Amino acid sequence: MKRTPFPVSARIALMVLAGLASSALAQETTRKVLYSLQPGETIMRAESTIAIAAGAADIVLVTTMAKDNKGPFFVVRDGKRTGPFTGIKETMATAYAGRTDSSQKNRDCASYTPPPPPEDASATTESDQQGRQVVKFKGKTFGSHLLIFSVQTTPDGALAYLTAGDNDKSWFECSDGRKVSFGGIPAEIKFSPDGKNAAVVCQGNFSMGEMNNMSKLPPEKLQAAFAEQEKKYLYTIAGKKYGPFKSSFGAHDVWFPKTSNDMYFHVNDQLFRNGAPMMKADSFDPCQFYPTPDGKAYAMLTYENIVFSDGKTYPAPLDIVVFQDGGKTVFKWITLENNKDIVVYQRAM
Amino acid sequence: MFIRERCSVRRSSHATERATPRRPNRRAASFLATVAVIALFLTSGSEALSAADEDYAAIFGDKYAAAERFLRENVWIAGALRLSPEDTRIALAVVFPEIIRFSALEDAIQVRGLKVLYVQYGRAYMNFSVGHFQMKPSFVENLESDYNRLFNPEEKSAAAIPAFERGDSAELRNKRVLRLDDTVWQVRYLRMFILVMEKRYGHVAFSDAEDRLRFYATAYNAGYASGERALRRAMNDKRFHTELLFPKRTYVYADVALFFFRTHPPEANLQPALPT
DSSP, X not given: OOOSOOOHHHHHHHHHHHHGGGGGGOOOEEEEEEEEOOTTOEEOGXXXXXXXXXXXXXXXXXXXXXXTSOSOEEEEETTEEEEEXXXXXXXXXXXXXXXXXXXXXXXXXXXXXXXXOXXXXXXXXXXXXXXXXXXXXTTEEEEEESEEEEEEEOTTSSOXXXXXXXXXXXEEEETTSOEEEESSEXXXXXXXXXXXXEEEEEEXXXXXXXXXXXXXXXXXXXXXXXXXXXXXXXXXXXXXXXXXXXXXXXXXXXXXXTTOSOOEEEEXXXXXXXXXXXXXXXXXXXXXXXXXXXXXXXXXXXXXXXXXXXXXXXXXXXXXEEEEEXXXXXXXXXXXXXXXXXXXXXXXX | OHHHHHHHHHHHHHHHHHHSOSSGGGOOOOHHHHHHHXXXXXXXXXXXXXXXXXXXXXXXXXXXXXXXXXXXXXXXXXXXXXXXXXXXXXXXXXXXXXXXXXXXXXXXXXXXXXXXXHHHHGGGGOOOOBTTTTBOHHHHHHHHHHHHHHOOHHHHHHHTOOOOOOSOOXXXXXXXXXXXXXXXXXXXXXXXXXXXXXXXXXXXXXXXXXXXXXXXXXXXXXXXXGOHHHHHHHTTOEEEOOOXXXXXXXXXXXXXXXXHHHHSOGGGOHXXXXXX
16 A cells, blocks of 8 residues: 555545445534635634534634735634734734643544553563563563564553564464464554554564574575565454465555544555455555444545545545544534635534 | 864865866856855855754754654665765755654644645645655745756656646645655655756855755755855754744754764765664
8 A cells, every 4th residue: 555646536436436335324414614714814724723623623723814924913713813913923922822732633644543551551571581572561471482573552551462473483462362373574563442453464474483494495495485475464363364465565554543443454456344345445545534433434535525435525624533422423524615714514424 | 263273174175176166167157256155155164064063963862863763764765866876965964854853743733734725725825844854835836847947858758757737726736745745756856856956056166065965955945946145145044943833942954964964974875874
């Protein structure tokens, strides 16, 4: 998967066709204009906060009437417009008076990146007296292994995942006792927002011991061994194995969305959900893909539109939040329409 | 004394350059203009050298290390630039401060909304930076336009980058933003920047590679189209910082680039020189 320019129309057409089956889930969309810019007024986006949350929008606008983003400036906060201000420092001080944080939360990507766990809850790697490595977590010891490749703790500190290698095999383990073994070298561990599902991409099929002995192979077998070692596999903590995939397949092709605990991966123009084919897509950006928890509906963002799986299309969000309410997935987003109206949309699916 | 010694080093360095000019056929401008450029260069060079003596690796700490790590983990970038060894070093040093800034702000700034506004409403919303090299749509628009204008079909063919579509529409802006999202394209734009700089400023008398680097770095950071005099004047402007807003301290962009350039000398080759 590459985050390269993709033919939006073709991709969206495919997705819409795939999503029409679930169009019965479509719900009414609400639309509310929060503020209208004056003629010629533009938002200084980097200096402004346009954030949407499940509860309310957080709008602090720094605007200018000048085309070159120079002053005079205006501030729109709590629906009121003040100014003009001549200097940007004075403007910003007014815009964010009483606030301790003017920075914006990073919600740019729809795939899940876990925040770090509390420091005292993190699993740690240590060496035992034999020089082998173990993982310590919640008073328990996991291992020992010749090498601990990677350790990750869920943000709530409830679970830890590790990948490890011994001479004869590699391991993917969870602190709750789930454990899978395989050949090859595991890469980055990915886990779901609830921490319970996890997966790891693995390179090749050979154990560390087998790789150490590869130099003893005759040339014709060595070449085949190298080719085999280039292949990629995907293992889940539940014991499923997918692949082999081409060497270009990597950890970035596998993700858990923020809005779901399902594992998605994209390979060979095909999007998979929990290992089952979901839709064709020649290229795919997980950051722009918001599936519902049941995987039956989704929204796809481009820089021009937000397109739902039932075919409904709206202007592209400046910010979006997706949350659960009453058993449905609610998409709430904020846009600038007609270059003047700041609008909040909400749609449940 | 220290400064005077430094100045004398710069003078002799420049004298050497004059004896073996980089662009002898284009350096026959008026004597006064040359003197003015040399005077300007000596002033900026001496000041910059003392500023460039700061340890930016220590100043930017983890973010500097993260930027180095990015280059180390993406060794393909140096090759994909398809430039001479010196130009490759200059190109990487030119963008290195931006990689530091990207490392610092990656988790704090929300760029998606900025891209949406630019695609939908155009130039009023083009002042934001994208990706590891922190390229702005305005910078890229200029670059595409200059590339179309300054390079003949043979040169475009040799550069392996076709002409860009002309015009200003949401569709073209969308394509441009998608290119900016792609690191491969950012590298391509960086290559184009070096090539365009050669076209625009090939006549400029640089005393040495470090002077050329500082000029190019300033052009990358402050806008390359503003002309030689303006760029020379901007070479010591303290505009660079890694804060989202309200920086407590600002630095000279060219000095940060120069620090990276000096600490990754050609004889060491770029990748082995980076810490492991």
